[in-house]
Amino acid sequence: MMTDSNLSRRGFLRGGLAAAATSTLLAGCLNNSSSDNETDGGSGDPYTVSIKPMGKVTIDGVPKTWLANNGSWADMGIALGQQPPDGVWLTDRYHTQYYDAIPGVSVDKSGMTQLYSDGISKEVFYQTGADVHVMDPNFILNRFKGMSQNDIDQIKQNVGPFFGNTIFSRGYNWHNYRYYTLYEAFEKLSKVFKQEQRYTEFKSLHEEFQQTIKSSLPPESERPSVGIFWAGGNEPEKFSPYVMDEGTSFKQWRDLGVTDALAKSDVGNLHSSRTHVDLETILNVDPDVLLFRGHEAQTESEFNKTLVSFLKEHSVASKLTAVKNDMVFRGGPLYQGPITNLVVTERAAKQVYPDAFSDVTLFDPKAVAGIVNGN
Structure with a gap:
């Protein structure tokens, strides 16, 4: 069990980290209502979102602070108009320079916590005190030393839930449960942050993007x-x-x-x-x-x-x-x-098919920025 001092520490970290997070992202004013029957309740009430391997995950309220397993999930959060995660597995593999292509969107990761350091320690989860850990606990248990299932259970109870799936590769033998495509995972996370409309806008833009590719x-x-x-x-x-x-x-x-x-x-x-x-x-x-x-x-x-x-x-x-x-x-x-x-x-x-795509614009960066910033 956490001591009273640990609980106070967690509250301090949440408030301090949320205030210190840096990004040009704006909260926006999109309609965040959900039509999915997996989620219910207002921003301050508990609700559930389902994802494998965790099943139904209870969220106490829309997360203000969070950790991301990697740049896949971190980028989803940015796309949903959220503050950057307080930490990722390896900061040097979260390539925030890609945001340079999107006007009005940037992420400063200079103060971001790197979760991995020759293994993983449960202490980093207590120190960051995130509202939700957007990562697959099986990735932690099967790929790295330093943590046990009991540690995972204690973090869920004392700090915040885990919510994620190892989607970047399908080559791991221990991953014997459902995988998600990028946009399936993105939709799941949109329900965690109650940003389903931003997801819908991205999905529509992505479908047009793919159609332009196919036609060229x-x-x-x-x-x-x-x-x-x-x-x-x-x-x-x-x-x-x-x-x-x-x-x-x-x-x-x-x-x-x-x-x-x-x-x-x-x-x-x-x-x-x-x-x-x-x-x-x-x-x-x-x-x-x-x-x-x-x-x-x-x-x-x-x-x-x-x-x-x-x-x-x-x-x-x-x-x-x-x-x-x-x-x-x-x-x-x-x-x-x-x-x-x-x-x-x-x-x-443009690199692999220079003749076909050299003069083709596949997406509008301003449209992406508009979704992210809620315009």
Whole structure:
């Protein structure tokens, strides 16, 4: 049980962190009423929202402070007009620079808590004292050391509920319950924050976005094969391969209809085997396009001056079709929410299909800003 001093600490943290959160996001004046029968009650009354694996989760009132597992869920909250989360798993993988493409939307993560530090401790949850923890507890228990189911139960009882699902990848053997698509998860979170109208507006914009993509894509026979790898540095000799799945981290590539060069090869998948491959192995597959993750913090120019230049000068890598044809790009983030997905998909479309999309505008940034800011 928490002591009285701990309870007082929690109240102080909630009030202080909520006041200190920084963002240009405005609360807006959208109609936040809910027609979903999963939620009921006013902003100060308890209500329930269902999501796997937790089932029905009771929310004491619309959360003011929250933690997010990663940039996928953090971005959803921003899209719903909320203050940024007080903490995420790894702050350097929450790529807030994507908001630069949306006028009037920004997130300052300089004071954001990083939850992971060579493992995870229950103390960080007590210290932040968030109203809700938007993360899958099974991710914590199966991927990292330091916490037990008993710790999870105590945090739920003494601090706040858990609400989330590991949606970014479908490669984990322990995830034997329902997955959600990006917009299914987004809808769930909109009910937690009672921002269903913002979700509906985003869904409509996203449907138009996807229709524009489909109408501009070249025939399947003219679409390139891609190989997605994690490159841990600017001069790597080993690479972690990704076989595309239905997880949200590959959404832009699925929507763009590319062929996964690794899917039919004997190269393993990072999520299931934690395998690494060398450049000779990549050359045997030889995708039309090479996409390297781990470089989202770099600009396009920085990426080209470092990793791409290294590949062009490497005795093996220089033989790769993608390197010879200047079709080597950043592979996009592991974690993407609705705003991030729009930005990185448009970037990817213009890179992979320059002839088809060079003059096509896939979405209106001002329309996105209008939804976020409640205008």
